[in-house]
Structures are given as structure tokens and as C-alpha cells.
Amino acid sequence: MSDATAVLRRFNRSYTQRIGALDDSFLGLGLPLGAMRVLFETGDGCGAQELRERLGLDSGYLSRVLRQLEDRGLVAVEADPADRRRRTVTPTTAGRRTLRTLDDRSEELAERLIAPLTERQRDRLTDALATADLLVRAATVSLDPVDPASPPARHAMGRYFDELDRRFPGGFDPGPVDDVSSMTAARGGTFAVALSDGVPVAAGGVQRIGEGVGEIKRMWVDDAWRGAGLGSRVLRHLEAEVVRLGYDVVRLDTNRSLGEAVAMYARAGYREIERYNDNPYAEAFFEKVLG
Amino acid sequence: MSDATAVLRRFNRSYTQRIGALDDSFLGLGLPLGAMRVLFETGDGCGAQELRERLGLDSGYLSRVLRQLEDRGLVAVEADPADRRRRTVTPTTAGRRTLRTLDDRSEELAERLIAPLTERQRDRLTDALATADLLVRAATVSLDPVDPASPPARHAMGRYFDELDRRFPGGFDPGPVDDVSSMTAARGGTFAVALSDGVPVAAGGVQRIGEGVGEIKRMWVDDAWRGAGLGSRVLRHLEAEVVRLGYDVVRLDTNRSLGEAVAMYARAGYREIERYNDNPYAEAFFEKVLG
DNA sequence: GCCAATACCTGACTAAAGTCAGACACATGT
DNA sequence: ACATGTGTCTGACTTTAGTCAGGTATTGGC
Structure with missing residues (x-):
């Protein structure tokens, strides 16, 4: 035990x-x-x-x-x-x-x-319960593959864009049309949403960008859920999906202003590489070879 | 709310x-x-x-x-x-x-x-739940007046003596007979035990030591329950009992090796006074005037 | 030895919670 | 218009959980 x-x-x-x-x-x-x-x-x-x-x-x-x-x-x-x-x-x-x-x-x-309880003990209890609540909720989140065009996926990506817009120094514009079909199984991709009580709290997708190379796209974790390990759970899930889809290299791009994300990739064994696309918002590029 | x-x-x-x-x-x-x-x-x-x-x-x-x-x-x-x-x-x-x-x-x-959950999150959850458990248990402890000669009271005092024996530099010997009748209502005293799941986890008594003067005796909190505020709860309860019994001054003696206890008395508004008894184990004496 | 109290047992009852099979109205695709 | 499927309703049923009023065996005080 x-x-x-x-x-x-x-x-x-x-x-x-x-x-x-x-x-x-x-x-x-x-x-x-x-x-x-x-x-x-x-x-x-x-x-x-x-x-x-x-x-x-x-x-x-x-x-x-x-x-x-x-x-x-x-x-x-x-x-x-x-x-x-x-x-x-x-x-x-x-x-x-x-x-x-x-x-x-x-x-x-x-x-x-x-x-x-005294004031101080109440505060301690409140802290402890809030932590326990977050972690218990995080532990029971279900990570399900969904169509990237489905409402929960759209919701998650919408929240993702909002956050980019808030955090990027010059804002973020996803453009008029958003084609997500590259993240469907039909085109060698996948998309997963983490739901808690039916509400998307984290998400991420994979698309094919070359022979044997997958790319992780649009990884997002709800602000209120930071620190519960959802990010690395989604990352691990997507890496497993990349392997399942038959790629042996996974790449991703990101922006320096997303510090925690960059730190997480480094912790997860990603190494920085040269620019591999022309995404104007991307500043840092990472790669990991999957066994 | x-x-x-x-x-x-x-x-x-x-x-x-x-x-x-x-x-x-x-x-x-x-x-x-x-x-x-x-x-x-x-x-x-x-x-x-x-x-x-x-x-x-x-x-x-x-x-x-x-x-x-x-x-x-x-x-x-x-x-x-x-x-x-x-x-x-x-x-x-x-x-x-x-x-x-x-x-x-x-x-x-x-x-x-x-x-x-990752290892680190599990540790955080464990910590949070252990804290919450302690505080929730502490909050639901019932503090009941009992006969100081009753089994739970005896149990509590036994544990108290054991602890004194462990903590006093020269050990502690309660003596062959232990007369607790001064802490009965009949003699102007009282004794209370805090039970959690039927097991004594804290206790304390009051006895009369002079005209209008009550004394708090044998205050004890189970080791495992430190930090949950049981000590001050028992103290508050006993002070209320002192008032109810018609005294306006409460005294107590203690030993320097019981640092937390001394600190708690100071926090609760007790001031140090001269020795008022010949208890060989007592090194510090406190008094508080109750409104 | 007697009486009251105690600890448990029995029968008769109830409400809540839920299951299952069929009935019925409405919706959808052809 | 028709077949098929869906969402809800109804009646008949079961199990669970519990209450209550007596009844019986045993005990302790006198």
C-alpha cells in the first residue's frame, strides 16, 4: 500500500x-x-x-x-x-x-x-482543500480523441487563440478561415480534448508535416488548471499518438512569451532546432526523436 | 458566503x-x-x-x-x-x-x-489531504465534561504523564496514588476530554486553589494532533469553565521543557508570576485575570 | 425467588429506489 | 407516405433499508 x-x-x-x-x-x-x-x-x-x-x-x-x-x-x-x-x-x-x-x-x-477552527486553521484548511480539489479534478479529467472541428475542440482552440492574443506582445490573429482538417485521422493527424465536467480544460493536436515527422499543434491548458500537470499529460498523450500514427520525429514551434511551455518542452526532452516553417508567430522550434 | x-x-x-x-x-x-x-x-x-x-x-x-x-x-x-x-x-x-x-x-x-498524477503531484495531494484530514478531524472533535476518574479521563492523564516522563530531563513520577477528586464539580472543579472516534486526543481540568482562584491542571494534547489548534480550544474551554465556576483568576504551572505550551499561554494573555505552589516539577507559573 | 431492566428476536409494515417490458407520440431519412 | 429510430410514459415488479410493537431469554437488585 x-x-x-x-x-x-x-x-x-x-x-x-x-x-x-x-x-x-x-x-x-x-x-x-x-x-x-x-x-x-x-x-x-x-x-x-x-x-x-x-x-x-x-x-x-x-x-x-x-x-x-x-x-x-x-x-x-x-x-x-x-x-x-x-x-x-x-x-x-x-x-x-x-x-x-x-x-x-x-x-x-x-x-x-x-x-x-481559528482563522489561521481555516486558511490552512481552505488552502489544503483547494489544492486537493485541483489535483483530484485534474486526476479525473478524461483525455479523449475528438474531431478537431467538433464543438469542444473549437471551444478549446478558441480559448487557445484568446490566450495567445493576450500574451503575444503584438497580439495574435488566427486569420479568417481556420482549416483544422490536417488534425483528422484521415490526414494522419489527431486531436484530443481534456474534459472536466464536460467542459474543455486542455487540448492539443498532431498533424503530419513530412515523411516520418509529426507536429504538435495548439496545445492549450486552461489558466485555472495550471500546476496540475495537465500540460505534461496532454504532451505525453500526443507523443504516444505521434508514435501510434507511425512518425518517429515530433516537432513543434512556440513563442518565447510562453515561458512555462518552453520550460516544459525542455524538461520533456525536446531540443531546440532551426526554424522549420514560416509561422510568423513562432520564435522557437523544438524537436524530439521518439523511440 | x-x-x-x-x-x-x-x-x-x-x-x-x-x-x-x-x-x-x-x-x-x-x-x-x-x-x-x-x-x-x-x-x-x-x-x-x-x-x-x-x-x-x-x-x-x-x-x-x-x-x-x-x-x-x-x-x-x-x-x-x-x-x-x-x-x-x-x-x-x-x-x-x-x-x-x-x-x-x-x-x-x-x-x-x-x-x-505525477510523483510530485501525488506528494502535493498527499500533503493537502493529510492537512485537510487533520483539520477536519480537529474541527469535529467533541469536547465533553467528564468525571476525572472515568476511563477516558484516566487514559488521557496516563498519556499526559507518559509525555512528561519522556520530556522532562529527569523524567516524571506522578506518585503512587493519584487523587483527582479536586477536579469534580463537587469540589469546585471540572475535567474535559476531547474525543475523536471515541479516543481521547486532548484533555484538561480545573481545580480550586483559593478564594476566587481556579487552576488549570493536566492539559494535554496528543502528539499526532499538534498544530490543529486543539490546545487553544481546550484552553478556551477551561477558561470558560473557570468563569462558570465563579473564579475570576486562573493560574497554572508548567515546565520550561514544554516550550509550545509556554508559548501558547503567552499568546493567550497569561503573564508570568511568582511560584504559588511547591510542585517540584513546575518551573514557570502563569496567571490570567478573567473578565 | 421475584421483579424490573436489558439484549435480542420476530412479524408486520412502509417508503424509497430502481428495473424491465411494452406502449405511444414524434422525428428523420428515403 | 412509410419505415425506423428516439424520447418519454405507464404498469408491474423487486430489493433495500428501515420502523414499530410486541415477545422471549437472561441478568442483577432486593
Whole structure:
């Protein structure tokens, strides 16, 4: 048993016993836990299918739970005008009130929990939990290959361009059309997006730039996720993809203003080479020979 | 919403979604969760009553769960020879095997969870969780007034003496008889023990040493719990008790080798005074006037 | 030896949570 | 217009988890 898992498991035990009680705020509002979870997940309104997926519910079961909530006047269930087979669920005023009560209770429980701690200890706890949260989220991020033209990939690249524009001294302009087809399997490329709770938090792609040579393109990590090792995870994944696609050399270009990225490439065994393309934004060029 | 509760609640959400799955190791062994919990709590054998108390179960319900476990050959339920109304529950070989499987699964889940993290991130996570664990446990410690002659109080004082013996240059000898009756309500005193999972982790008492003067005695915090603010919590509690008991001055003595304690008293507003007793182990004397 | 208390057992009951198979309305591609 | 597929609803069912009111065996105090 490694030290890390032992600590994790010890934490899990003390946590579920103590803070798990935060979830008790779901109780005692006159609704069974299942219905409460559905109402909670509904938030400001969402589709029935989404609820089923997120909560992993049987469609028959959800149907009944929704009727229960509807009968109590907590939500309105209506047919989606765009596709009348689907249902959309919206909380009513009473439903929102219940949600607010839920929130208040949870807040109160959290406050009571940390009440015995001094200011300094609270700060330490907050720091520790924020770190743990980041790392746990990072560990459970799923890195999935996607079509570079798909919405999550577009979203990730959009964020990437925004960041370049912010960080490059003269800004960045991706140009009017952005052809990403070189990063599809059909053309010897690939693209992967890391999702957390369905939201892209990191991404990167590979394209072919010559005989036996792949190129890593558009590697991006969300600002809020820096320091959780997502960058090197994406890099390792893309390198494995490069090998899988049959290249033995991988290249990439970057800009000096992206200091952490340059440092990461150096750490990962990349060596600087001569300019190999005419990308006007690129200032540094790297290469790594993959075994 | 304070920052601390926001972080705690954010953590709770991501945690229950991700690591909460550690508890799923209870599932899929062919036993319902309730029965599994009972088997798990049984450990190396324990009384039925203890199980009921620890898990908060109805006696009828437990009776049935135990029979279920017995029918599957996982535990042996027998009458306690000392009191034949009571039942003792012991896991059989098969039961132990099931418990081991449970442990293996949980370990595997924990390993899979941290697998995507690098060594350095794992260390950071471990540190963060250990800190969070300590503080969460400390926050949920209950500080209860008890008879100073009761087993938990005796246990705490025993640990206290052991520590003095270890830390005092010449060792420490409490003497043959230890009269603690001065710390009972009947004689204008009190004693409190901080319990975590039923185990004493800190303690301290108050006794009367003169007109309007109380004395804090035998304040102790378990080594493993240093840095979680238990010391100052016990101190605050005892000062409140001193006020409640009608004294307006509180005194205490200590030894220079207990540096953290001396520092804590200074921080809490105690001022050093002349020797006020003939305790041969005491080197420093403090007093605080309570409003 | 008797009585009250204690520890557990039994039967009867309930609510919650979920599964499954079929029914039905609507959507989509041809 | 038609076949096929999708999203939801309904009824019938199961398991789990638990409660409650008595009942029985055992114990300790008198």
C-alpha cells in the first residue's frame, strides 16, 4: 500500500463520516433524496435527457420523479418546442425557493463544521482543500480523441487563440478561415480534448508535416488548471499518438512569451532546432526523436 | 458566503462525485450495502450492541442483517459467555476473505484515481489531504465534561504523564496514588476530554486553589494532533469553565521543557508570576485575570 | 425467588429506489 | 407516405433499508 493511497483512503473515511453530512441538507425538506437530487441538478432548467445522463437514471424512474416534483409545484415539465419528444424541466418559483433553502442549509452546515477552527486553521484548511480539489479534478479529467472541428475542440482552440492574443506582445490573429482538417485521422493527424465536467480544460493536436515527422499543434491548458500537470499529460498523450500514427520525429514551434511551455518542452526532452516553417508567430522550434 | 465555506462546498461537490466512488467497493460482492457495512464494522469481532451504536441501527434490523451474514457463512454470531443476553459477532474465514477483497478493491480504486498524477503531484495531494484530514478531524472533535476518574479521563492523564516522563530531563513520577477528586464539580472543579472516534486526543481540568482562584491542571494534547489548534480550544474551554465556576483568576504551572505550551499561554494573555505552589516539577507559573 | 431492566428476536409494515417490458407520440431519412 | 429510430410514459415488479410493537431469554437488585 503506497503512502498516497493510504492517506487518500484515511481521508476518505474521516471525510465521509464528517463532511458527508453536508449532503444531509438534501433531507428533511419533505422530498425523498432522489427527487431532491433531480431538482438540484435541474438548476436553472435543463432537458430531461441531460438529467438522466448526469444522474444515471432510468427513463421510467425519472419520469415518475419529475411528476412527483411537478405535483408538488416545484418544477414545470414541458415539451421542447424544437423536438416535441423531449421534455424540458424548469424550476418554478417554489422550486427555486426550495433550492435556496437547500443552499442555505448546506452553507450553515459548512459554517458549523469549520466554526471550531481559528482563522489561521481555516486558511490552512481552505488552502489544503483547494489544492486537493485541483489535483483530484485534474486526476479525473478524461483525455479523449475528438474531431478537431467538433464543438469542444473549437471551444478549446478558441480559448487557445484568446490566450495567445493576450500574451503575444503584438497580439495574435488566427486569420479568417481556420482549416483544422490536417488534425483528422484521415490526414494522419489527431486531436484530443481534456474534459472536466464536460467542459474543455486542455487540448492539443498532431498533424503530419513530412515523411516520418509529426507536429504538435495548439496545445492549450486552461489558466485555472495550471500546476496540475495537465500540460505534461496532454504532451505525453500526443507523443504516444505521434508514435501510434507511425512518425518517429515530433516537432513543434512556440513563442518565447510562453515561458512555462518552453520550460516544459525542455524538461520533456525536446531540443531546440532551426526554424522549420514560416509561422510568423513562432520564435522557437523544438524537436524530439521518439523511440 | 465566506471563502472557506465556498471552498469546502466546492470540494465536497467534486469529491463526492469522484472519490465517493471509493465507497462503491462495498458494492458488487453480492451483499447489500447495509450488510456490507455491518461486516466491515465488525472488523476482528465485536459485540452486537457496539455495532448498533456505531452504525446507528435498529436492533430488529441489525438482528436480521446479522442472520443474513450468518446464513452466508460470513460471520459467527454467538452469545457472550459473560452475559448470555448479548451477542458477539466474529467474522469467519470467508468473512475475512470478503473483507480483504473489499480492501483490495478500495486500494485499487484509490490507485487508479491517483494514477494520472505525477510523483510530485501525488506528494502535493498527499500533503493537502493529510492537512485537510487533520483539520477536519480537529474541527469535529467533541469536547465533553467528564468525571476525572472515568476511563477516558484516566487514559488521557496516563498519556499526559507518559509525555512528561519522556520530556522532562529527569523524567516524571506522578506518585503512587493519584487523587483527582479536586477536579469534580463537587469540589469546585471540572475535567474535559476531547474525543475523536471515541479516543481521547486532548484533555484538561480545573481545580480550586483559593478564594476566587481556579487552576488549570493536566492539559494535554496528543502528539499526532499538534498544530490543529486543539490546545487553544481546550484552553478556551477551561477558561470558560473557570468563569462558570465563579473564579475570576486562573493560574497554572508548567515546565520550561514544554516550550509550545509556554508559548501558547503567552499568546493567550497569561503573564508570568511568582511560584504559588511547591510542585517540584513546575518551573514557570502563569496567571490570567478573567473578565 | 421475584421483579424490573436489558439484549435480542420476530412479524408486520412502509417508503424509497430502481428495473424491465411494452406502449405511444414524434422525428428523420428515403 | 412509410419505415425506423428516439424520447418519454405507464404498469408491474423487486430489493433495500428501515420502523414499530410486541415477545422471549437472561441478568442483577432486593
